[in-house]
Amino acid sequence: MDQLLANIKIQVNDKIYVKDPETSALGRKIIGNSLIIMDEIGFDNFTFKKLGERIGSNESSIYRYFENKHKLLVYLSSWYWSWIEYKLVFATANIPDPLDKLSRALELVTENIEDDLSTEHIDESLLNKIIIAEFTKTFLTKEVDEENKEGFFLIYKRVINRLVDIVKVIDPEYPYAKSLISSIVEGALHQHYLKDHFKTITDCNDKVSPTDYYLDLVKRVLKH
């Protein structure tokens, strides 16, 4: 799988960027360093000027790749979910037992992520931290419906529906498969955040992970 990923390009909707950042050294520098700065100062304080200073490039050069920082965040999120989907498809292929399949899939979308060394310019563990703290901001905007129509969130929705399909095999009678999965995927990010910032309203900590909580939840909810 590591080998494979090195040769496969994560596809991102081309309406999200002005120029594909994967096609140049500057583009890859923009992606890699935007992760570092966003992690350091957060998305709200992040500016193209600060990014430009860090990579020794001009602000205007960055605008050649992304219209604004919102689109950059949408790009990073798309890349993230595309990468998750890729891992999901491989991790669940050839697993005959659907319950087993769901567990593997849930682990993937709820676990803490370590850097996948096969992609050079992106540190996935850093990206995961940014997704936890910033992902909801990609769609909690006034432009959400237009951007949704343009397909900005397609991969995310496809990941959710892949999990929904597995749930439907396990318990075809369960009437809330979509809500269950969408609340798990979103909720896992939230529990990771609570674990770091609001310890009094979560059971997750160093020993108990969001994955533990959700695997147990699904076992209780679905008839099998």
Place this chain on the structure above:
Amino acid sequence: MDQLLANIKIQVNDKIYVKDPETSALGRKIIGNSLIIMDEIGFDNFTFKKLGERIGSNESSIYRYFENKHKLLVYLSSWYWSWIEYKLVFATANIPDPLDKLSRALELVTENIEDDLSTEHIDESLLNKIIIAEFTKTFLTKEVDEENKEGFFLIYKRVINRLVDIVKVIDPEYPYAKSLISSIVEGALHQHYLKDHFKTITDCNDKVSPTDYYLDLVKRVLKH
């Protein structure tokens, strides 16, 4: 209850504001109209200048009440959760059966909210819409830990823990009461948002509410 609320002031941590907006006509205008504008253009596009123009007041006058728009949003959220807590305490008082109690409590935190006419300057249904779209932005910031220490999120955490206490009476053996409740309260807001903007990843719609989904979930998860 309606009568009572008219005489009771919702208490909000005084570190959130510069001057308590409930103490003057301008303050109440700021609160009431900020809801309308935020609903119209969203938090991200909201500015004190636009608010000032709408209420026929100067930008700088608004800064006398709130340091910045983030603090205003924190204030609105605090007010919201305080109001929810108030309703929660009343709705669950004198209900002997804990399962019944939990259902009532869950209904309150997950349902669609209509305007409570007993508070004049705040339209709760509008506030609810804003909480659905903007609440996570109050804590998904780099300042979250400091602000949490200052008690900005106390009421929210208290609401969660009130529900957790009921769960613990129902099923003392269940090991994830906090995560369950925190993910329900957050998840309900999320499901409301999905219902309006991402219909393909939720089962909630005009006929099925987030409340239905979560009442069913809790029934399946807790032993009783």
Place this chain on the structure above:
DNA sequence: CTTTTTTGATAGTAATACTATTACATTTGT
């Protein structure tokens, strides 16, 4: 080796997010 594409530097604009100062209005203590 020349044309096209990409990048970088400079400059500029409009909007945002404030702060400082001052004047006017209202309340309060004696």
Place this chain on the structure above:
DNA sequence: ACAAATGTAATAGTATTACTATCAAAAAAG
């Protein structure tokens, strides 16, 4: 009743943000 203290509003100004336009230099492609 009236001066002092406090609250409220308006004006003006600054630094930063979020861009856009232009042009020259460098790199890559044909």
